[in-house]
Amino acid sequence: MKKKTHKTSSDLKAVEAVKPESPGTGSPALQQSHEGDKIKARYSNPAYFRENVEQYLTNILHTDLKTADTSQLYKAISQVINKELGEMRLEYNKERKSVQLSTDKTKKIYYICMEFLMGQSLKNNLYNLGQTETVKGLLKELNIEPEALYDEEPDAGLGNGGLGRLAACFMDALTTQGYDATGYSLCYEYGLFRQKIVDGWQVEFPDNWLPGGRVWLNPREDDTFTVSFYGEYHEYWEDGKLKYSLQHPQTVEAVPYDIFITGSETTAVNKLRLWSARNSASFDMNAFNNGDFTNAARNTNSAEMITKVLYPADNIPEGKELRLKQQYFMVSASCQNIVRDQLHLYGTLDNFHKKTAIHINDTHPALVIPELMRIFMDDYDMGWDKAWHIVSNTVSYTNHTVLAEALEKWNTALVQSMMPRIYSIIQEIDRRFRIEAFRKFPGDTGKTDYMSILGDQQVRMANLSVIGSHKVNGVSQLHSQILKDDVFHDYYLADPDKFTNVTNGIAFRRWLCQSNPALASLIDECIGSEYRLDSSQLEKFAAFRSDKYVLDKVDKIKRDNKVRLSNYINRTMGFAPDPDSVFIVQAKRMHEYKRQLLNALRIISRYQMILENPGVDMRPETYIFGAKAAPTYYHAKFIILLLNKLAQEINNNPAVSDKLKVVFLENYSVSTAEKLMPAADVSEQISLAGKEASGTGNMKMMINGAITIGTLDGANVEIRQAVGPENIFIFGQTAEEVYRNLRSGYNSRAVYERDPVLKQAVDRLEIGFSGTEFSNIKDYLLNPTYSIADPYMCLMDFKDYCRAHDDLSAAYEDRDRWNFMSVVNTAYAERFSADRSIKDYAEKIWHSQPVLK
Numbered sequence: 001m002k003k004k005t006h007k008t009s010s011d012l013k014a015v016e017a018v019k020p021e022s023p024g025t026g027s028p029a030l031q032q033s034h035e036g037d038k039i040k041a042r043y044s045n046p047a048y049f050r051e052n053v054e055q056y057l058t059n060i061l062h063t064d065l066k067t068a069d070t071s072q073l074y075k076a077i078s079q080v081i082n083k084e085l086g087e088m089r090l091e092y093n094k095e096r097k098s099v100q101l102s103t104d105k106t107k108k109i110y111y112i113c114m115e116f117l118m119g120q121s122l123k124n125n126l127y128n129l130g131q132t133e134t135v136k137g138l139l140k141e142l143n144i145e146p147e148a149l150y151d152e153e154p155d156a157g158l159g160n161g162g163l164g165r166l167a168a169c170f171m172d173a174l175t176t177q178g179y180d181a182t183g184y185s186l187c188y189e190y191g192l193f194r195q196k197i198v199d200g201w202q203v204e205f206p207d208n209w210l211p212g213g214r215v216w217l218n219p220r221e222d223d224t225f226t227v228s229f230y231g232e233y234h235e236y237w238e239d240g241k242l243k244y245s246l247q248h249p250q251t252v253e254a255v256p257y258d259i260f261i262t263g264s265e266t267t268a269v270n271k272l273r274l275w276s277a278r279n280s281a282s283f284d285m286n287a288f289n290n291g292d293f294t295n296a297a298r299n300t301n302s303a304e305m306i307t308k309v310l311y312p313a314d315n316i317p318e319g320k321e322l323r324l325k326q327q328y329f330m331v332s333a334s335c336q337n338i339v340r341d342q343l344h345l346y347g348t349l350d351n352f353h354k355k356t357a358i359h360i361n362d363t364h365p366a367l368v369i370p371e372l373m374r375i376f377m378d379d380y381d382m383g384w385d386k387a388w389h390i391v392s393n394t395v396s397y398t399n400h401t402v403l404a405e406a407l408e409k410w411n412t413a414l415v416q417s418m419m420p421r422i423y424s425i426i427q428e429i430d431r432r433f434r435i436e437a438f439r440k441f442p443g444d445t446g447k448t449d450y451m452s453i454l455g456d457q458q459v460r461m462a463n464l465s466v467i468g469s470h471k472v473n474g475v476s477q478l479h480s481q482i483l484k485d486d487v488f489h490d491y492y493l494a495d496p497d498k499f500t501n502v503t504n505g506i507a508f509r510r511w512l513c514q515s516n517p518a519l520a521s522l523i524d525e526c527i528g529s530e531y532r533l534d535s536s537q538l539e540k541f542a543a544f545r546s547d548k549y550v551l552d553k554v555d556k557i558k559r560d561n562k563v564r565l566s567n568y569i570n571r572t573m574g575f576a577p578d579p580d581s582v583f584i585v586q587a588k589r590m591h592e593y594k595r596q597l598l599n600a601l602r603i604i605s606r607y608q609m610i611l612e613n614p615g616v617d618m619r620p621e622t623y624i625f626g627a628k629a630a631p632t633y634y635h636a637k638f639i640i641l642l643l644n645k646l647a648q649e650i651n652n653n654p655a656v657s658d659k660l661k662v663v664f665l666e667n668y669s670v671s672t673a674e675k676l677m678p679a680a681d682v683s684e685q686i687s688l689a690g691k692e693a694s695g696t697g698n699m700k701m702m703i704n705g706a707i708t709i710g711t712l713d714g715a716n717v718e719i720r721q722a723v724g725p726e727n728i729f730i731f732g733q734t735a736e737e738v739y740r741n742l743r744s745g746y747n748s749r750a751v752y753e754r755d756p757v758l759k760q761a762v763d764r765l766e767i768g769f770s771g772t773e774f775s776n777i778k779d780y781l782l783n784p785t786y787s788i789a790d791p792y793m794c795l796m797d798f799k800d801y802c803r804a805h806d807d808l809s810a811a812y813e814d815r816d817r818w819n820f821m822s823v824v825n826t827a828y829a830e831r832f833s834a835d836r837s838i839k840d841y842a843e844k845i846w847h848s849q850p851v852l853k
């Protein structure tokens with residue numbers, strides 16, 4: 001060991017405070033702490049809480065309870081909660097460390113992800129702490145609606161969509177269940193862009209979340225780390241050892257900002273640590289001293305650019321240098337921090353993999369593998385074999401996509417110049433892997449080349465992730481199977497035990513209890529409230545699927561939620577959809593594979609049908625979309641234009657507008673999703689089979705009682721297993737059929753020619769809507785100007801999609817049957833809890849138990 005570390009006195013106290021468990025006795029978890037409960041009790045006292053709020057208002061904002069506006073009250077109340085969490089965290093720190101030192105059954109779990117789509121925090125924290133009523137009491141006196149206060153908070157939109165939201169739900173689940181966990185990410189100054197629709201076209205505006213979001217950020221300037229980039233790198237031999245030197249690297253300081261993470265009914269407080277980039281002392285002093293202020297200042301700018309903005313590309317390639325810099329910046333700061341904490345607690349790295357689990361969410365943090373190798377070997381003198389053993393038994397990896405274009409690859413020259421030492425380590429990992437692979441597949445150089453990390457002048461991040469991890473998982477049964485059969489097939493043959501599945505889940509507290517309190521109360525009334533913490537209990541609600549009282553209640557709750565959403569749409573867009581129409585919702589990122597275009601084509605055919613049959617007897621339909629497109633994803637932006645122009649024409653055509661409405665909700669985000677999900681009758685999950693890894697929007701709508709119309713893709717497959725085929729509307733090709741049809745040469749034009757309804761809808765694109773024509777989209781569907789016409793097979797699945805919608809419309813008219821289906825869907829959403837996902841990860845992958853009961 002080169003670096004010597006000392007246990008701090010509080011660590012030593014912690015050791016003494018705990019009697020080691022006798023081996024073999026079940027869970028090592030401590031009971032919830034009395035100290036944490038005392039803190040909660042203190043803040044739950046209305047007088048104490050009020051006093052703290054008043055103090056903040058007077059001392060910091062120079063106002064008082066009577067004169068403060070809603071925004072100031074939001075700040076004051078949030079600050080008081082943050083202070084309470086800080087006090088609880090201090091107690092929790094002592095407890096978790098003492099448990100960690102006393103047993104080998106628990107590990108510290110680090111969840112590393114470029115994105116955490118947290119949304120708003122105040123309402124969630126109050127719910128988790130059980131202090132909603134305390135605050136409601138105070139607000140009542142001041143005549144302020146709680147929702148108005150909550151909506152003062154900007155979303156922390158530090159993510160693009162499903163991936164980042166999953167990470168956020170997982171932090172909630174980890175904490176609720178008492179795991180010792182830390183999340184690592186970047187403190188983007190600007191989160192995912194704010195979307196405005198201007199004459200139908202998406203326009204992006206900066207998301208300036210920090211003024212309002214800062215209340216939850218706890219700066220820790222004292223805990224800063226330094227990250228090095230570039231520099232002149234040389235390797236040489238000395239005393240029979242390969243040494244290296246790195247001169248004149250650019251260094252950047254990583255300053256942590258911690259967000260406290262609450263769980264429900266627990267005294268555990270974990271944290272999400274966000275790194276912010278700051279120019280370091282090595283800020284070009286030479287240039288500065290020589291009077292070259294401009295150049296010195298330029299350097300400063302470039303350091304701080306690293307955490308300036310979240311990349312808004314979701315599942316599309318983004319090969320930008322700054323993006324790679326963000327990745328290494330996050331990885332290096334996090335790894336240094338993790339190693340430092342391990343040494344503080346244990347004084348050794350020998351047990352690192354026994355006490356630490358590092359999870360990389362997608363390949364974006366894959367550089368943890370070479371970075372940990374670097375730290376172990378260069379800073380702590382560890383040999384390669386031992387370092388590799390520890391690293392590869394510590395790291396695990398979740399794959400999130402099978403889209404070939406979304407599998408990350410970086411140009412080797414870029415990696416080599418930006419992080420020469422890391423590149424050299426990757427080369428050595430690659431060299432050793434090739435030898436091993438060649439032994440497994442003798443003579444098969446093709447296979448070895450294909451599986452290795454370096455090739456075609458690229459670093460293949462997915463291969464690095466698989467090679468450096470002890471477990472790899474997909475996020476639904478189908479997706480994990482495709483990883484084994486296809487994407488990672490050769491690795492699977494070489495090491496089948498490495499591959500496993502953990503189906504995604506969502507935070508029930510946020511997506512059911514908080515966003516749909518009426519439905520949650522009804523469930524409480526039927527089966528008690530245990531399901532809030534033990535998701536498997538929710539299944540019991542299925543027993544009420546034929547109970548007329550419950551069905552009528554479910555019907556009324558849905559209608560009330562639809563009225564609420566309709567009012568929101570009226571406030572923001574100036575028209576109110578009819579709450580007695582069917583609310584058909586497709587809300588997710590805009591992407592070809594998700595096939596919003598298929599939905600649009602069917603809406604066009606509905607429009608044409610009504611124009612031809614003006615007197616048709618039908619229940620009115622409201623199609624609601626929410627979707628952001630990556631700013632550089634031109635095709636996706638055109639689909640947004642199509643939806644908006646279609647909406648404009650249909651909503652303003654009196655011949656159809658009482659039967660058909662199309663709503664494009666601007667700026668789809670976590671807080672709009674919370675308003676939308678409880679009001680959905682129908683959940684559109686219509687991706688081309690084999691392309692959606694899991695989906696979580698499907699789970700959010702399911703638990704809120706919406707019925708799914710979908711393909712056999714991602715977690716839809718498991719939704720069908722859960723509710724039975726009679727309580728979901730499945731259509732279209734299976735993943736295998738897609739594969740076969742593509743291989744035998746898919747001809748979209750033939751499909752178009754033989755279906756007159758489809759042909760008429762596609763042809764209408766040429767005329768367009770509200771004065772905008774879309775012949776480019778017709779071209780995309782029919783002409784192989786792209787690699788293949790209609791690459792996501794919208795035309796192929798159109799007819800069966802229409803058939804499924806017809807079945808669904810008929811089912812909707814039998815209100816008892818529909819509400820029966822709704823109850824079944826809510827009840828069997830039981831298995832899609834993030835709590836269940838986290839238990840699976842802990843058992844199958846991290847091999848860790850909670851530190852608190």
Ligand SMILES: *Cc1c(COP(=O)(O)O)cnc(C)c1O
Pocket residue numbers: 160161162163165587588589668669670673694695696697698700
């Ligand atoms: C849940 C969620 C998503 C993911 O939706 P999918 O339908 O699974 O793609 C995306 N964005 C937001 C804001 C979400 O809350």
